Amino acid sequence: MVIEVNQLSFSYGNHAVLKNLSFSVEAGKLISVLGPNGVGKSTLFRCLLGLNKTYKGTIQINGADIKTLTTRKMAETMAYIPQSHVSTFNYSVVEMVVMGTAHRVSKFSTPSVQDYEKAYDALEQMSMRDYAQRYFNMLSGGEQQMVLIARALAQQAKILLMDEPTSNLDFGNQLRVMEKIKMLAERGYTVIQSSHNPQQAMMFSDEVMAMYAGEITAKGAPNEVVTKRLLETLYQTHVEILEVKGEQLILPLWGRRRV
Ligand SMILES: Nc1ncnc2c1ncn2[C@@H]1O[C@H](COP(=O)(O)OP(=O)(O)OP(=O)(O)O)[C@@H](O)[C@H]1O
Numbered sequence: 381m382v383i384e385v386n387q388l389s390f391s392y393g394n395h396a397v398l399k400n401l402s403f404s405v406e407a408g409k410l411i412s413v414l415g416p417n418g419v420g421k422s423t424l425f426r427c428l429l430g431l432n433k434t435y436k437g438t439i440q441i442n443g444a445d446i447k448t449l450t451t452r453k454m455a456e457t458m459a460y461i462p463q464s465h466v467s468t469f470n471y472s473v474v475e476m477v478v479m480g481t482a483h484r485v486s487k488f489s490t491p492s493v494q495d496y497e498k499a500y501d502a503l504e505q506m507s508m509r510d511y512a513q514r515y516f517n518m519l520s521g522g523e524q525q526m527v528l529i530a531r532a533l534a535q536q537a538k539i540l541l542m543d544e545p546t547s548n549l550d551f552g553n554q555l556r557v558m559e560k561i562k563m564l565a566e567r568g569y570t571v572i573q574s575s576h577n578p579q580q581a582m583m584f585s586d587e588v589m590a591m592y593a594g595e596i597t598a599k600g601a602p603n604e605v606v607t608k609r610l611l612e613t614l615y616q617t618h619v620e621i622l623e624v625k626g627e628q629l630i631l632p633l634w635g636r637r638r639v
Pocket residue numbers: 392395397415416417418419420421422423424
């Protein structure tokens with residue numbers, strides 16, 4: 381197992397958010413974490429990244445307790461991809477991506493030729509090589525998301541934590557970005573993404589982990605976890621799940637369609 385979480389609890393003051401979570405993640409899998417707003421997905425990610433330090437329980441990455449790992453070792457192991465990023469300076473795409481290698485660059489040196497090679501290679505993997513000299517701030521949301529993933533790849537960590545990677549994207553870009561993310565898992569990256577899109581989670585993930593009321597209510601194969609009952613509990617809305625062309629499709633019911 382790449383990640384082993386045991387009895388993880390975390391509170392903000394006396395607000396208990398994560399309650400005794402235990403789960404493990406295998407290498408090369410794409411896991412989607414589903415759960416309503418405010419359930420604690422980002423809080424869990426912050427614990428995994430070692431940013432929320434006052435948790436109870438243990439988090440092990442590749443067999444090592446993360447509390448024993450240096451910041452540099454953490455950066456070599458795990459990369460975080462935010463939902464979106466506003467760059468204060470007008471960086472080019474390749475400059476943005478080379479920043480992913482920063483933990484390897486000493487304080488007083490500039491990125492090396494090898495760092496740029498890693499950045500170009502990461503852009504290539506995301507089919508964004510041709511955008512290298514463009515300004516990051518002038519790209520569309522979908523293009524920016526591809527660049528942010530490339531930056532994480534340049535970091536050369538094998539575990540990728542993604543915070544709702546498709547939330548700001550149009551329908552087509554959502555699918556294109558998810559296809560790329562799935563490809564990364566097939567190439568051996570371990571990807572954990574939070575998602576508010578159960579349909580997408582069902583279609584692309586190897587596993588789905590559902591959080592509700594601070595706990596893990598289900599974890600496993602998408603078709604087994606994403607049930608009518610689970611969706612109605614998580615999102616307090618009525619749905620039907622239909623089978624079309626061998627795929628499970630979630631049909632939300634509202635108004636007159638709710639019987
Ligand atoms: N820094 C903080 N201080 C106090 N409470 C916080 C802090 N950050 C988050 N919370 C609270 O912790 C709970 C979990 O928040 P979190 O952001 O982890 O949820 P989430 O599942 O990621 O939500 P969303 O799906 O809306 O992004 C919420 O009730 C939130 O208000």
